[in-house]
Amino acid sequence: QVQLVESGGGLVQAGGSLRLSCAASGGTFTYYAMGWFRRAPGKEREFVAAISWSGGSIYYADSVKGRFTISRDNAESTVDLHMNNLAPEDTAVYYCGIRRGPPTDAVDDYDYWGQGTQVTVSS
Numbered sequence: 001q002v003q004l005v006e007s008g009g010g011l012v013q014a015g016g017s018l019r020l021s022c023a024a025s026g027g028t029f030t031y032y033a034m035g036w037f038r039r040a041p042g043k044e045r046e047f048v049a050a051i052s053w054s055g056g057s058i059y060y061a062d063s064v065k066g067r068f069t070i071s072r073d074n075a076e077s078t079v080d081l082h083m084n085n086l087a088p089e090d091t092a093v094y095y096c097g098i099r100r101g102p103p104t105d106a107v108d109d110y111d112y113w114g115q116g117t118q119v120t121v122s123s
Contacts, residue, residue, distance in 0.1 A: 002026045002112045004096045009117030012086055016121070020081040022096030022114055029053070033103035034072055034079040035110060038092035038119075045095065049081060050103030059103055064090075086121045093118050 008020040020036070035050035049060045049070040058070060067086075072079040079096060094117050097110030104110075 002098070004098060004112055004114035006094065006096050006114045006117040009094060009119045011120045011122065014087055014121055014123050016086050017082070017084045018086065018119060020083065020094055020096075020117060020119070022079045022081075024077040024079075024096075024098055024112075029074070029077055029098065032098050032100050035097045035099075035103055035105075036070060036079070036081045036094060037097060037107060037110075038090075038094045039116075040089075040092040043092075045107050047105035047107070048094070050105065051079065052103050057103055059105060061105070083119070086119075088121045088123045091119060091121050 003026050004024050006022045031053045033052050036048040037045050038048050039045040047061050051058050051070045051072050067084050069082040096114040098112050099110045
């Protein structure tokens with residue numbers, strides 16, 4: 001069965017950086033898009049970034065443009081999220097999702113999810 005495992009979360013000061021990684025297993029992920037979403041305390045899960053299987057299509061939420069970078073390694077079935085200039089409002093549980101087809105920003109479009117990794121940014 002398909003499994004996604006996130007890693008790399010932690011506590012960081014405002015202005016700092018973190019790299020999240022997500023490893024997919026249990027399937028063949030050709031033509032699958034991968035995305036990162038997050039859920040802050042008391043809020044709904046929201047889109048952060050997504051990337052197509054080829055890497056040719058990448059999308060970011062406006063709130064993270066210019067600060068976050070998504071990348072993937074199809075040989076390893078991994079997707080990374082490099083987060084720079086972190087702010088307290090980036091504090092959330094970050095989830096990796098995967099879907100067959102093009103990347104989207106809709107939670108319901110994704111077929112599989114990881115358990116999430118906590119990112120806490122202190123001011």
